[in-house]
Amino acid sequence: MRIIDPHCHMYSRTVDDYEMMSLCGIEAIVEPSFWLGNDRTYAGTFYDYFNHISEWEPKNRAAKRGIKHFCTIAMNPKEAENITLAREVVKGMLPFLDRETSVGIGEIGLNNITKNEEAILAEQFVIARDRDVPVIVHTPHNNKLEGTLRILAIAKECKVNPLRVNIDHNTEETLRHTLDAGFWAGITMYPRTKCTPQRARDMVERFGSERILLNSACDWETSDPLSVPKAARLMLRTGFTRAQTMGVVWENPYKFLAASPKFAKAMEPIYNADAQEIPAT
Numbered sequence: 001m002r003i004i005d006p007h008c009h010m011y012s013r014t015v016d017d018y019e020m021m022s023l024c025g026i027e028a029i030v031e032p033s034f035w036l037g038n039d040r041t042y043a044g045t046f047y048d049y050f051n052h053i054s055e056w057e058p059k060n061r062a063a064k065r066g067i068k069h070f071c072t073i074a075m076n077p078k079e080a081e082n083i084t085l086a087r088e089v090v091k092g093m094l095p096f097l098d099r100e101t102s103v104g105i106g107e108i109g110l111n112n113i114t115k116n117e118e119a120i121l122a123e124q125f126v127i128a129r130d131r132d133v134p135v136i137v138h139t140p141h142n143n144k145l146e147g148t149l150r151i152l153a154i155a156k157e158c159k160v161n162p163l164r165v166n167i168d169h170n171t172e173e174t175l176r177h178t179l180d181a182g183f184w185a186g187i188t189m190y191p192r193t194k195c196t197p198q199r200a201r202d203m204v205e206r207f208g209s210e211r212i213l214l215n216s217a218c219d220w221e222t223s224d225p226l227s228v229p230k231a232a233r234l235m236l237r238t239g240f241t242r243a244q245t246m247g248v249v250w251e252n253p254y255k256f257l258a259a260s261p262k263f264a265k266a267m268e269p270i271y272n273a274d275a276q277e278i279p280a281t
């Protein structure tokens with residue numbers, strides 16, 4: 001099974017994880033910028049982190065384990081409440097969007113659904129719209145439905161192309177809203193606070209596989225970098241065909257991310273290498 005995990009925080013994982021991910025068929029990943037577990041106090045700290053995930057991580061860790069590592073750059077919602085710092089970071093992050101491995105903007109989104117968070121979200125949606133690049137959007141853990149609906153409304157106001165946007169961390173409660181609004185819908189399999197491979201599999205059965213993206217969002221908390229391969233194995237064992245399964249874990253993320261010319265250029269030779277073996281969906 002060939003797999004792309006479009007949401008991993010490898011900054012906080014070990015090289016053993018890369019090794020296992022590669023063994024389980026993960027060929028490419030995207031690392032969105034996020035909160036590191038403690039609020040940062042300087043814009044420069046963000047820039048060093050953007051530098052790390054756009055250069056050091058792909059070259060010195062992922063490539064050596066046979067995984068193509070891409071990133072998305074953003075001011076994350078958890079730290080956007082400090083609006084002065086957030087605006088400085090958004091201004092200074094622009095050169096990092098031009099890095100070779102940088103394929104879009106993310107994670108932007110909402111955490112506590114405040115006015116400041118909404119302002120920083122909208123400002124970054126506009127940058128993404130003007131650059132026409134993929135966007136990864138974090139939906140809140142609390143008040144999930146309210147936060148998701150607010151994000152969908154802000155995205156519409158900002159006139160961002162829904163096909164460039166992955167509204168992530170959906171649940172059974174939000175998935176239909178995200179899909180009906182025309183966006184890509186991410187399902188994160190994250191122990192405790194998000195969902196399991198079983199629930200993800202059931203959502204694909206219930207809502208269909210079109211515009212669905214499965215991801216692990218593995219980070220420094222209890223999380224599982226192998227959750228996408230585990231969901232794929234479960235799908236194969238419980239009624240989905242190989243073509244349907246690969247449609248969700250390989251073709252869908254490829255289609256979403258290939259809107260970035262940098263992603264398409266790096267992945268096209270790999271994607272097409274054995275195209276004849278990929279069953280039609």
Ligand SMILES: [Zn+2]
Binds near residue numbers: 107
């Ligand atoms: Zn994340």
